[in-house]
Amino acid sequence: MNVGLVIVSHSAKLAEGVVELAAQMAPEVRVLPAGGLAEGTVGTDFEKVSAALAEANTGAGAVLLYDLGSAQMVAELAVESLGDPRSAIVAEAPLVEGAVAAAVAAQGGKDLKEVAEAAEEAARGAAPEEAEPTEAEEVREELVLANEVGLHARPAALLARSLTGLQAGVSVSLGDQQADAASVLGVMGLGARKGDRIVLRASGPDARQAVQRILDLADRNFDE
Numbered sequence: 001m002n003v004g005l006v007i008v009s010h011s012a013k014l015a016e017g018v019v020e021l022a023a024q025m026a027p028e029v030r031v032l033p034a035g036g037l038a039e040g041t042v043g044t045d046f047e048k049v050s051a052a053l054a055e056a057n058t059g060a061g062a063v064l065l066y067d068l069g070s071a072q073m074v075a076e077l078a079v080e081s082l083g084d085p086r087s088a089i090v091a092e093a094p095l096v097e098g099a100v101a102a103a104v105a106a107q108g109g110k111d112l113k114e115v116a117e118a119a120e121e122a123a124r125g126a127a128p129e130e131a132e133p134t135e136a137e138e139v140r141e142e143l144v145l146a147n148e149v150g151l152h153a154r155p156a157a158l159l160a161r162s163l164t165g166l167q168a169g170v171s172v173s174l175g176d177q178q179a180d181a182a183s184v185l186g187v188m189g190l191g192a193r194k195g196d197r198i199v200l201r202a203s204g205p206d207a208r209q210a211v212q213r214i215l216d217l218a219d220r221n222f223d224e
Helices: 012-025 046-056 069-080 095-107 112-124 153-162 184-189 207-219
Strands: 004-009 031-035 062-066 088-090 139-144 169-174 177-180 197-203
Touching (some): 004 012, 004 095, 012 031, 012 153, 031 046, 046 069, 062 069, 062 112, 069 088, 088 112, 139 207, 153 184, 197 207
Parallel strands (some): 062 088
Antiparallel strands (some): 169 197
């Protein structure tokens, strides 16, 4: 089972939009909206947040993300009212970027604390890169992106998710820019487009397998 997510917003439409985006990145993660007041106006509703939190947590816990200050207060109150408040975390993260990062981490089987940390890392930009591997350890491959949208949202998420369960530090480079391949936001930040040549570098026991998974994704045009 995966960690669930709750999107707490003053706007029902905003919460639903973030859920739609996160679901594209992580289809196996339960991401639920808790936006607006019960009567359909702007605001946050404790009962709505509590109900979403109960539904999102299927046993691995849930992370809540919020848009504005009072939404944080309602989210924290919902967590405090749980029988076991340790089963949920309110993450201090940008709503959209945090939701995407958290969803991908949850899809990859990360635990509650790790999913919350992934969301909060989005506030500081791309996740920190692994240390540069030595030449003796490095697996290096180049490829030209042939898919229409390059390494934008969904392909970046597929790339990051493909590394789940592998013991390897992998980076993706475009020109003089480099990103941790496990960070969907970092990969998206490269701005790699169709026709761009990227470089994959990996180290660790599963380095070759990690690189091959990415090459296989590219051969399939990232399932577009």
